[in-house]
Structures are given as structure tokens and as C-alpha cells.
Amino acid sequence: MTVHLDARIPTGPLADKWNRHRFEMKLVNPANKRKNTIIVVGSGLAGAAGAASMSELGYNVKCFCFQDSPRRAHSIAAQGGINAAKNYQNDGDSIYRLFYDTIKGGDFRSREANVYRLAELSVNIIDQCVAQGVPFAREYGGLLANRSFGGAQVSRTFYARGQTGQQLLLGAYQSLERQIKRGGVAMCPRTEMLDLVVINGKARGIVTRDLVTGEIASHTADAVVLATGGYGNVFFLSTNAQGSNATAIWRAYKRGAAFANPCFTQIHPTCIPVSGEYQSKLTLMSESLRNDGRVWVPKVAGDKRDPRQIPENERDYFLERKYPSFGNLAPRDIASRAAKEVCDDGRGVGETGLGVYLDFADAIKRLGRAVIRERYGNLFDIYQRITDENPYEVPMRIYPAVHYTMGGLWVDYNLMSTIDGLHVTGEANFSDHGANRLGASALMQGLADGYFIIPNTIGDYLASNKLEKVDAQHPEFKAAEAQVAARTKKLLSIDGKRTVMSFHRELGKTMWDYCGMSRNEAGLKTALAKVRQLKEQFWKDVNVPGSDAELNQALEKAGRVADFFELAELMCIDALHRRESCGGHFREESQTADGEALRDDENFAYVAAWEYAGDSEAPILTKEPLVFENVKLSQRSYK
Amino acid sequence: MRLTLHVWRQAGPDQPGKMVQYEATDISGDMSFLEMLDVVNERLTDRGEVPIAFDHDCREGICGMCSLMINGVAHGPMKGTATCQLHMRSFKDGATIYIEPWRARAFPVIKDLAVDRSALDRIIQAGGFITAPTGGAQDANSILVPKESVDTAMDSAACIGCGACVAACPNSSASLFTAAKITHLGLLPQGQPERYRRALSMVQQMDLENFGSCTLHGECQEACPKEISIDTITRMNRDFIRAGIMGTRP
Numbered sequence: 051m052t053v054h055l056d057a058r059i060p061t062g063p064l065a066d067k068w069n070r071h072r073f074e075m076k077l078v079n080p081a082n083k084r085k086n087t088i089i090v091v092g093s094g095l096a097g098a099a100g101a102a103s104m105s106e107l108g109y110n111v112k113c114f115c116f117q118d119s120p121r122r123a124h125s126i127a128a129q130g131g132i133n134a135a136k137n138y139q140n141d142g143d144s145i146y147r148l149f150y151d152t153i154k155g156g157d158f159r160s161r162e163a164n165v166y167r168l169a170e171l172s173v174n175i176i177d178q179c180v181a182q183g184v185p186f187a188r189e190y191g192g193l194l195a196n197r198s199f200g201g202a203q204v205s206r207t208f209y210a211r212g213q214t215g216q217q218l219l220l221g222a223y224q225s226l227e228r229q230i231k232r233g234g235v236a237m238c239p240r241t242e243m244l245d246l247v248v249i250n251g252k253a254r255g256i257v258t259r260d261l262v263t264g265e266i267a268s269h270t271a272d273a274v275v276l277a278t279g280g281y282g283n284v285f286f287l288s289t290n291a292q293g294s295n296a297t298a299i300w301r302a303y304k305r306g307a308a309f310a311n312p313c314f315t316q317i318h319p320t321c322i323p324v325s326g327e328y329q330s331k332l333t334l335m336s337e338s339l340r341n342d343g344r345v346w347v348p349k350v351a352g353d354k355r356d357p358r359q360i361p362e363n364e365r366d367y368f369l370e371r372k373y374p375s376f377g378n379l380a381p382r383d384i385a386s387r388a389a390k391e392v393c394d395d396g397r398g399v400g401e402t403g404l405g406v407y408l409d410f411a412d413a414i415k416r417l418g419r420a421v422i423r424e425r426y427g428n429l430f431d432i433y434q435r436i437t438d439e440n441p442y443e444v445p446m447r448i449y450p451a452v453h454y455t456m457g458g459l460w461v462d463y464n465l466m467s468t469i470d471g472l473h474v475t476g477e478a479n480f481s482d483h484g485a486n487r488l489g490a491s492a493l494m495q496g497l498a499d500g501y502f503i504i505p506n507t508i509g510d511y512l513a514s515n516k517l518e519k520v521d522a523q524h525p526e527f528k529a530a531e532a533q534v535a536a537r538t539k540k541l542l543s544i545d546g547k548r549t550v551m552s553f554h555r556e557l558g559k560t561m562w563d564y565c566g567m568s569r570n571e572a573g574l575k576t577a578l579a580k581v582r583q584l585k586e587q588f589w590k591d592v593n594v595p596g597s598d599a600e601l602n603q604a605l606e607k608a609g610r611v612a613d614f615f616e617l618a619e620l621m622c623i624d625a626l627h628r629r630e631s632c633g634g635h636f637r638e639e640s641q642t643a644d645g646e647a648l649r650d651d652e653n654f655a656y657v658a659a660w661e662y663a664g665d666s667e668a669p670i671l672t673k674e675p676l677v678f679e680n681v682k683l684s685q686r687s688y689k
Numbered sequence: 690m691r692l693t694l695h696v697w698r699q700a701g702p703d704q705p706g707k708m709v710q711y712e713a714t715d716i717s718g719d720m721s722f723l724e725m726l727d728v729v730n731e732r733l734t735d736r737g738e739v740p741i742a743f744d745h746d747c748r749e750g751i752c753g754m755c756s757l758m759i760n761g762v763a764h765g766p767m768k769g770t771a772t773c774q775l776h777m778r779s780f781k782d783g784a785t786i787y788i789e790p791w792r793a794r795a796f797p798v799i800k801d802l803a804v805d806r807s808a809l810d811r812i813i814q815a816g817g818f819i820t821a822p823t824g825g826a827q828d829a830n831s832i833l834v835p836k837e838s839v840d841t842a843m844d845s846a847a848c849i850g851c852g853a854c855v856a857a858c859p860n861s862s863a864s865l866f867t868a869a870k871i872t873h874l875g876l877l878p879q880g881q882p883e884r885y886r887r888a889l890s891m892v893q894q895m896d897l898e899n900f901g902s903c904t905l906h907g908e909c910q911e912a913c914p915k916e917i918s919i920d921t922i923t924r925m926n927r928d929f930i931r932a933g934i935m936g937t938r939p
Contacts, residue, residue: 118803123752183821
């Protein structure tokens with residue numbers, strides 16, 4: 051019983067595919083659109099943009115988020131910027147270059163057609179956001195400003211101070227609120243999706259729990275869109291928000307949606323290092339800081355001097371040394387691994403030895419304090435608030451942290467999963483970033499999916515399928531409701547000795563140690579055993595206080611952590627099977643003589659899509675071969 | 690550190706609430722305020738008690754989900770800082786800390802320290818947007834925006850919608866929140882066509898939601914984690930009055 055993976059990539063030249071596809075797709079008659087109900091789960095960039103845009107087209111939309119307002123989705127925390135191939139700077143950028151950079155940055159593990167479409171739509175996104183009033187940075191003449199950003203040699207990143215994600219999300223949120231007022235979108239905040247309902251092979255709705263009253267309810271639809279973000283919180287400590295979770299996509303996986311490349315996680319090089327056991331999250335320092343900051347460690351292990359006392363010739367600017375052409379701007383996976391290497395070498399800084407310096411002394415000397423404040427003022431403030439150190443005076447300390455997950459539910463060119471009618475957008479799908487995401491590309495993908503792709507492709511699905519009417523009394527809905535209720539009861543009834551957080555922390559540590567920045571066969575096998583054991587213990591010994599008929603944050607968390615255990619297992623299985631290094635997935639067994647990642651295109655140039663086969667069965671692997679007709683696969687080099 | 694906490698406990702919207710005292714021991718100065726509450730909750734759970742409910746999500750000061758009146762001050766003692774970014778080193782060892790929810794008629798308590806702030810969403814619905822449906826936008830650089838305008842607009846656009854301004858205001862007015870959005874959009878050329886209608890509708894909605902009126906105490910700008918200025922309120926009032934003079938309809 052394996053799924054058939056048809057990516058449904060349109061034929062024809064790369065640059066014409068999307069245009070041609072838009073013409074070939076079927077349309078829904080304007081008068082019929084309001085008869086179609088579409089459920090959107092999640093209200094971040096992909097969710098809010100999708101819900102608003104589909105409502106504008108006339109569809110009847112129902113949108114869900116677990117926060118108290120759609121404006122709080124975690125897209126809001128993105129700092130640095132959004133890429134677009136506008137070539138406003140006349141520095142040689144083009145759609146093709148953005149496409150090429152993204153494919154190469156993803157270490158040739160993504161689809162050409164999807165990535166090209168993303169690059170193509172990037173220019174429309176900027177236009178759309180400016181029209182909505184997003185206050186992107188400007189030059190004195192009133193034109194838009196750009197900056198260069200991790201891994202790119204052109205200036206194509208648009209930004210709104212260090213709050214680009216916030217401003218883009220507020221743009222989408224405001225459009226969404228306008229549609230809510232108009233009656234086109236029914237918004238359900240503080241509501242969590244706990245199951246997907248599939249009837250006759252098609253996604254027909256979801257089962258939710260109202261987080262305030264505990265009520266379990268069914269919602270029917272003609273199509274379901276999951277825009278629920280990534281699963282970085284498997285690692286407990288990550289830059290994700292506390293509530294970010296994998297439950298929606300995991301429930302969909304267990305209902306038959308294939309999960310693609312689960313082991314592809316991105317470790318971001320510039321985060322504030324961990325300071326104690328109680329720590330609940332890691333804070334990202336935008337990598338735009340690497341434009342002006344220089345990364346270094348002392349040359350000699352164990353050098354505990356004040357960084358300002360260490361003379362130039364006793365410092366190792368390791369990124370500049372190893373990657374002279376990209377220097378401090380080397381892509382995230384490479385910069386992270388390099389930092390890990392020097393720390394493993396005993397040259398890490400700070401109390402824990404898990405940190406490297408990001409030094410602005412040269413930039414301040416060159417540009418002056420005022421310019422640095424203008425560029426990074428708010429980031430410096432955040433840093434000082436957390437660490438109690440002044441980065442204008444003392445170099446920042448940074449260390450890599452889990453930031454983004456490239457893996458996600460498998461989708462075809464129309465962003466539809468292996469379940470008919472179930473679409474997946476934004477970070478929740480696997481589609482565009484391959485094995486490593488370049489900086490300022492997540493916002494681009496979320497908005498491309500939400501504003502421009504899903505509103506088009508959903509129409510094709512609805513127009514091509516005759517959907518019989520279903521209501522919430524259907525046995526499939528009732529069965530799903532009963533399962534959700536039983537699971538909730540079970541969690542509350544265990545009444546064990548350990549808190550949810552203590553389990554989550556232990557799971558995270560296991561994953562970070564064995565399935566983090568570098569992985570090997572023995573470690574992954576250890577992780578698998580540990581995760582399984584921990585999962586078993588969780589279901590025997592977790593303590594979830596309170597009841598199910600009230601706001602119960604421990605219960606919410608328990609359900610999410612229970613799913614993280616299962617997902618963690620799949621991540622390790624995937625990491626174990628991919629015996630090559632690519633992008634964020636570094637297998638120690640597969641490296642070049644000088645310690646760089648070594649890809650194995652002959653055996654692994656495919657998308658690994660895993661299908662659920664039962665709780666005690668091994669998941670089934672199906673491969674979608676990646677065909678490269680336009681770019682030549684090359685060993686990624688940033689030297 | 691060792692702290693004495695007095696925390697507002699309220700089982701549900703219609704239940705009576707009260708302050709309950711807890712001792713928080715072994716607290717590190719490097720913990721954030723919410724991490725300190727995590728530790729307290731872990732211990733309550735281990736003792737078989739119900740943990741304290743409080744809203745939080747990003748824990749990096751941008752999502753606006755966290756709240757808390759700390760010793761009577763919205764988001765606590767550190768200026769320009771949301772509760773999640775407040776660290777325990779701001780308190781003295783042995784200190785007593787009072788922790789309450791946002792208090793305002795328009796923000797009913799859901800449980801303990803969590804309140805319902807959906808009124809703020811409805812103010813945005815009333816007009817806090819630029820009508821720009823997906824698809825019809827012109828090239829981004831064909832709209833010139835002076836750097837000064839966009840920088841000032843950004844100062845207001847930085848609002849995280851946490852509601853501290855309401856909680857800090859003796860009248861429980863949402864004027865700073867509303868004015869920040871009116872200012873952000875009203876300063877941009879794209880926001881001009883709907884400028885007066887926007888001001889009128891949003892202010893009317895604010896009144897409908899049972900927020901109080903502004904008497905320019907200035908507590909809001911003191912409490913605002915993004916340090917948004919009450920100058921924006923002057924701008925809102927000007928646009929609102931102008932809308933009245935021009936006979937603008939909502």
C-alpha cells in the first residue's frame with residue numbers, strides 16, 4: 051500500500067510553467083464560489099494571506115488559530131527580511147538568479163518548477179505588500195531600500211527595520227480582518243485542530259477543541275488548507291514560539307498524508323546561547339547582523355581572557371578563513387557547522403563554552419555608532435536585555451539553534467498533499483527549500499503560497515471534483531470526535547509523576563544531541579531507542595493537571611508533546627536512511643577530506659516521502675525522484 | 690533568589706477571583722519573568738495543584754500575547770519591555786511581587802491571568818487596513834514614500850497589540866492602540882483614500898467595545914513595550930474631527 055507521488059509539474063519551459071498552468075487550471079464560476087467552504091488552519095503569513103485572498107475571491111472561508119488573535123502567529127517574529135528578484139539595485143539580480151540561488155542553497159534537494167515559481171512570484175509579493183501599507187525601509191528619494199542577506203551576493207532583501215515578519219503579517223492580518231468584517235471569513239481563535247476527517251478519500255473537514263471551553267467540535271468543508279508552520283519545537287529549545295506545534299500536520303499524516311524529508315531541519319547560526327536549565331526558548335539574532343559583524347573565536351583553546359584583550363593575531367575569524375569569498379555571509383547550515391566545529395575544538399566562548407563572538411568593533415569604527423544603531427538598534431537592545439551585556443562595547447556571543455524545518459507534508463505543484471483536497475502551505479509543507487533554506491526566503495514562500503498559489507490551485511481542485519454534501523453528523527466526523535475526546539481523557543487520567551515539560555525537555559535534548567547539527571548511524575539508532583522509551587514512559591507517567599472543560603495549558607501542551615514523540619521517531623528514521631550529507635542534514639559518514647558535506651546525487655537525489663502504516667509498523671518510504679533539467683548539480687562551494 | 694508572589698487566581702470568567710500567595714525559591718536572575726512562572730507552575734504541578742494560566746507565545750517581545758500587571762505596572766518595571774523580555778535580575782532578592790491580569794471592562798478575564806482581547810481585533814476590522822485585494826498592485830517602486838514618513842509610520846506600526854496601553858490607562862481607553870494604526874496607515878500615500886473614514890470607524894468601534902475615553906494622562910506611552918508616542922493620539926483626534934467636519938460616513 052504505497053502512495054503514488056505525482057508532483058503534477060506542468061510541461062514546457064521552466065519560465066512558462068506557472069503561466070501555462072494558470073491557464074490550464076479549471077475555474078470556479080464566480081456565483082458558485084460562495085457555495086464552497088474552505089477551512090484554513092493557521093493564521094501566519096501563509097494562512098492569513100490564503101484565507102484573506104480566497105475570501106476576496108468569494109469563497110466561504112473558516113480560519114482557525116490557537117492564539118487569542120490571528121495577529122500573533124509566529125511569522126510575526128521573523129526579523130531580517132524578504133527576498134524578491136526586483137533587481138532595483140541594478141546588481142545583476144533576476145528571477146533566474148533567485149531561482150538558482152534558492153535551488154543551490156537548498157543543496158539540490160528541491161523541485162525546479164516550484165522554486166522557479168517562487169522566484170517569479172517574489173516580485174508580486176513586494177507590490178502587494180506595499181499596496182497594503184507595509185512600511186518597508188526607503189531611501190531618501192522615496193524608493194525602496196534593499197540589503198544583502200545570508201548566502202546571497204546581490205542586494206535583494208526588503209525589510210522593515212528588524213521587524214519584517216511582523217509588518218508582513220500585520221498586512222495579511224489586516225486584510226484578513228477586513229474579510230472577517232465583510233462576513234467572508236469566520237475566524238475561530240483559541241481553537242486547536244486535533245484531527246482531520248477524510249471521507250471517500252477526500253479531506254472534508256476537521257475536529258477541533260475550543261481551548262477556552264474545552265468543547266470538541268466538527269467543521270465540514272469542501273477543501274482543507276493546513277498552514278500550521280514548522281515543527282522545530284520537537285527540539286524543545288528552538289527559536290519557535292512556545293505554542294508552535296506539529297499536531298495538525300501529524301494528525302493529517304496519520305490520516306494518510308505523506309510526510310516529506312522530516313529530517314531536514316535548519317539550525318540557525320546566530321542565536322543567543324543557552325544560559326540555564328530553566329530556559330524555555332532561544333532567541334534569534336537576525337543574520338543580517340552578519341553583514342557587519344565578524345565571527346571569531348580565540349586561536350587557542352581555553353583562552354578565557356576578556357575578548358577585548360585578545361589581540362588581532364590571536365583571533366580566528368574562522369568563517370573568513372574557511373570561506374574567503376562569502377566570509378561571514380556563508381549560508382546558515384555552513385556557518386552553524388563551522389561554529390560547532392570550533393566549539394567542539396574547545397575554543398568556544400562564554401561560560402558554557404558553547405558560543406562564538408560576533409564582533410561589531412570594526413563596523414563601528416568604520417561606520418560609526420549611529421549607523422550601526424540605525425541598522426541593528428532593536429536587535430542590540432534585545433541582546434542587552436537578555437544577556438545584560440552591551441554589544442556596542444563587548445562582542446556578542448552567539449550559538450546555533452533550531453530555527454526552521456524544511457521538511458513537512460508532501461505536496462504536489464498545486465500544494466495538495468497525498469490526500470485529495472488537503473492542501474498544505476508555508477513552512478508546514480516541504481516544497482521549496484530543499485535541504486537548507488536561505489535567509490529571507492521563508493516569508494517569501496509563506497506569502498507566495500498564501501496570496502498567489504493556493505487561491506488559484508484550490509479553484510482547480512474544486513472545479514475538477516464533484517463533492518457530495520457532508521454534514522457534521524457523518525459517522526467519520528463522529529468517530530474522529532470520539533477519538534479526540536478519548537485521547538484527551540486518557541492524557542488527564544494518567545496522573546503520573548512527571549510534568550509535560552520535563553518530558554519535552556528530555557526529548558529535545560535527545561534530538562539535539564543525536565539528530566541535530568551532525569548525525570551518524572550509531573547516534574541515530576541510540577536516539578530512536580531513547581525516543582521510543584521516553585514515549586512509552588510519557589504515556590505511563592505524565593502528570594496533566596486540571597480538567598478538559600476549561601482553559602488548560604498543560605493539557606494543550608501534553609497533546610502536542612505526545613505528537614512530537616512520534617514525529618521525532620520519524621525524523622530519526624529519515625535521517626538514518628539518508629546516508630548522504632546535504633544542506634542542514636550532515637551525516638558524519640559522508641564528508642569530503644576537508645570536512646565539508648558530501649552529497650550523494652547518484653543515490654539520494656530524491657524526496658523521501660513517508661507514509662503512516664500503523665502505530666507499531668514501520669513507516670513506508672516512497673521516493674519522488676528530483677529531475678534537474680535546467681541547473682547542473684554541483685558540489686556547493688562557498689570558498 | 691527567593692521571591693514572594695501574590696498571584697490573581699480566577700477559575701473562570703464568571704467565578705470570583707482572589708490573590709494567592711506563593712513562595713518562589715531558587716530563582717535565577719537570568720530567567721525571564723515567564724520562565725520564573727514556568728518554574729512556579731512546574732512545582733505547583735508536582736504538588737498536585739493547578740498551575741497558573743497566563744498567555745504567552747513568542748517569548749521574544751513581538752507577538753504581543755503576554756500581558757501581566759506586575760506590581761501595578763503593565764509589563765513590569767523595565768521601560769520599553771514586554772513581560773516575556775523582562776528578566777528577574779530587575780528584582781531584588783527577597784522581593785514581593787504582585788501579579789495581576791490586564792484589568793479593563795473590555796478585557797474580561799478568561800482564567801487567572803489570561804484575558805479576552807478580541808475587542809482589539811474588532812477595532813482593526815472597523816477600518817485598520819488599506820483596501821488592497823490580492824492581485825491588483827502596481828510596481829512597488831511606483832509609489833514613492835519619503836523616508837521620514839515611512840520611518841514615522843514604522844514607529845507606530847511597531848505596535849504589538851498587547852493591550853498594555855489599555856491596562857495602564859485610568860480610563861481603560863484603547864486610544865494609543867487605535868491611534869497607532871491610524872497613524873501608521875494615515876502617514877502613507879497608500880492610506881490616504883480611506884484616511885478619514887478609517888479614523889471615524891475605528892474610533893466609533895472603540896467606543897462600542899466599552900473602552901474609556903482618552904484624557905491624555907500619558908500612562909499608555911509609559912507602559913507601551915514599543916514606546917509608541919501619544920503624539921499619535923493627537924493625529925487620531927485631528928483625523929476624527931476632520932472626518933466629522935467633512936461629513937465622512939463610516
